[in-house]
Amino acid sequence: MTVVSDVKHLLASLKGVEASLSSLTLRTIDDESKRTLHETMMVIHEVVTDLKKRVGEIEQEEFQYKGF
Amino acid sequence: MPIWLNVISRVILFMIFLFFITKFLGKKQLSQLSFFEYVTGITIGGIAAIVILEVRHSIIIGLLAILVMAAIPYVVGLITLKSNKFRDFVEGRGSVFIKDGKIMEDNLKKERYTTDELLELLRKKEVFEVADVEFAVLEPTGDLSVMLKKENQPLTAKDINLTVASIKEPQTVIMDGEIMDEPLANIGLSRGWLHTELEKLGIMIENVFLGQVNSFGELTVDLFDDKLQVAFPQERPLILSTLKKCQADLELFALGTESNEAKQMYGENSEKLQKAIEKITPILKQ
Numbered sequence: 001m002t003v004v005s006d007v008k009h010l011l012a013s014l015k016g017v018e019a020s021l022s023s024l025t026l027r028t029i030d031d032e033s034k035r036t037l038h039e040t041m042m043v044i045h046e047v048v049t050d051l052k053k054r055v056g057e058i059e060q061e062e063f064q065y066k067g068f
Numbered sequence: 069m070p071i072w073l074n075v076i077s078r079v080i081l082f083m084i085f086l087f088f089i090t091k092f093l094g095k096k097q098l099s100q101l102s103f104f105e106y107v108t109g110i111t112i113g114g115i116a117a118i119v120i121l122e123v124r125h126s127i128i129i130g131l132l133a134i135l136v137m138a139a140i141p142y143v144v145g146l147i148t149l150k151s152n153k154f155r156d157f158v159e160g161r162g163s164v165f166i167k168d169g170k171i172m173e174d175n176l177k178k179e180r181y182t183t184d185e186l187l188e189l190l191r192k193k194e195v196f197e198v199a200d201v202e203f204a205v206l207e208p209t210g211d212l213s214v215m216l217k218k219e220n221q222p223l224t225a226k227d228i229n230l231t232v233a234s235i236k237e238p239q240t241v242i243m244d245g246e247i248m249d250e251p252l253a254n255i256g257l258s259r260g261w262l263h264t265e266l267e268k269l270g271i272m273i274e275n276v277f278l279g280q281v282n283s284f285g286e287l288t289v290d291l292f293d294d295k296l297q298v299a300f301p302q303e304r305p306l307i308l309s310t311l312k313k314c315q316a317d318l319e320l321f322a323l324g325t326e327s328n329e330a331k332q333m334y335g336e337n338s339e340k341l342q343k344a345i346e347k348i349t350p351i352l353k354q
Contacts, residue, residue, distance in 0.1 A: 003324070010317045013310055020307045027285025029255055032234040033351050043344040044311075047318075047337045054330060 004058045011051045018044045071123060078120045078127065085131060086116060089138045096145065102159040102208060104141040112137050159208055166204035169217065179206060190214065233351040235283040242279030242289065255281060262287070269298060284351075308345070308352035315341040 018041055025037040069077075089112070090097055093105075100106045112134050119130030148155040163175045165186060176186060187198075189212035195201060203215040225232045239251035247259060265287045266273055275296075279289045286301035315338055322334035 003321075006317070007321065010314055010321070013317075014314050017307055017310050017314065020303065020310075024284065024303070024307070027257075029236045029283045029285075030234050033283070036233075036348060036351060040344045040348045043340055047314075047341055050333055050337055054333060057330075 004055065004062070007051060007055055007058065011048065011055060014044055014048050014051065018048060074123050075120060078123070081127065082116045082120055082130070085134065086112065089134060093138055093142060097141065100209070104144050104158060108137050108141045162205040162207045162213075164203070164205050165212065166198070166201050166214075169199070169202055171198065175206075181206070186212075231350045238280045238282045240278065240280050241287075242273065242276045245274045245276055245292075247273070252281075255285070257281065257285065271296070271298070304352045308349065311341070311345050311348075311352075315345060 021037055021041045021044065025034055025041060028034045028037060097105050097109065100109055115130060115133050115137065119125045119127065119133075144158060148158055163179055164172055165175055165181075166172065171186070176183075189206075190196070190198065190201065190204070193212060193214045195214055195216070200216055200220045201214055202217040205213050207213055239255050241248050241252045241257075241262060247262060249259070252259070252262065262279075263273070266276070266289075269287075269289065271289065271291065275291050275293060277290050277292050279287060281287050284304065286303070288301065289298055291298065318334050318338035318341060322331050322338060325331050325334065
């Protein structure tokens with residue numbers, strides 16, 4: 001596997017975790033647990049944003065890896 | 069009216085009357101916490117028994133006696149709410165049997181408790197060695213309340229500085245194969261959600277004896293058919309392991325990449341994720 005596909009794989013996993021956490025947050029009744037879950041979700045979102053930027057950079061550097 | 073019919077009708081009448089009297093006096097009467105509730109409980113029963121069996125007594129007089137008897141603890145209860153002194157006088161105070169780990173012999177004698185009886189009360193509280201006890205008090209009800217020395221108390225999460233997820237009480241949403249709408253609405257879920265969850269588990273609603281939803285919105289069920297195995301909710305541990313894998317991947321990329329800028333970005337994000345994982349682990353692990 002090429003590096004860019006590794007990064008994309010990680011990006012996809014993180015997005016999945018973000019979505020799962022989001023649904024778990026919605027279903028959680030306890031306020032404190034809810035807050036912790038939400039905070040974690042925000043952190044993951046930041047990481048996802050950074051990774052997206054990185055994927056964009058790699059794709060610009062090496063054009064043949066563009067797309068999925 | 070023949071005597072037997074008279075007695076039967078009295079039994080039914082007094083049963084209904086006593087039922088409503090007890091309901092009116094409330095849970096406090098049933099717990100018999102103070103002297104008044106104890107005495108009225110006995111006396112009301114006595115009056116009812118006499119009036120039922122001895123048919124020469126008038127029913128009206130019997131009912132009146134019970135009514136007045138029940139009114140006394142009610143009025144006393146109202147006064148004890150207002151006055152502290154009156155409360156101490158009526159309900160009594162507890163007497164300290166063990167203080168600073170030492171038995172108070174004078175208090176034992178005052179309450180006419182023997183050493184054997186003290187040991188018996190302690191054993192009822194699962195304490196077999198007096199040396200384990202820091203403080204014990206005989207409540208006005210006759211129960212012994214025991215506080216163990218700190219080193220003998222059960223270990224709590226606080227003692228070992230362990231962070232645990234805070235949770236709320238679970239809701240019972242299925243009983244005997246029937247959906248309980250009110251608890252379901254309490255946690256903001258719908259029948260549709262429940263049907264989806266049951267479908268995921270691959271079971272019919274008719275086969276569910278008991279179904280509960282915990283504060284993370286996870287459904288656990290007990291089936292009528294005990295031979296069937298039901299999957300336990302795995303979503304939370306799955307999220308945790310995926311998160312850990314992502315964090316490890318980030319670390320790997322930080323090592324593998326040649327661009328310094330990217331290395332730094334991967335490193336920072338890996339640390340960020342590591343901190344987040346530490347914080348969320350108590351919630352996600354089972």
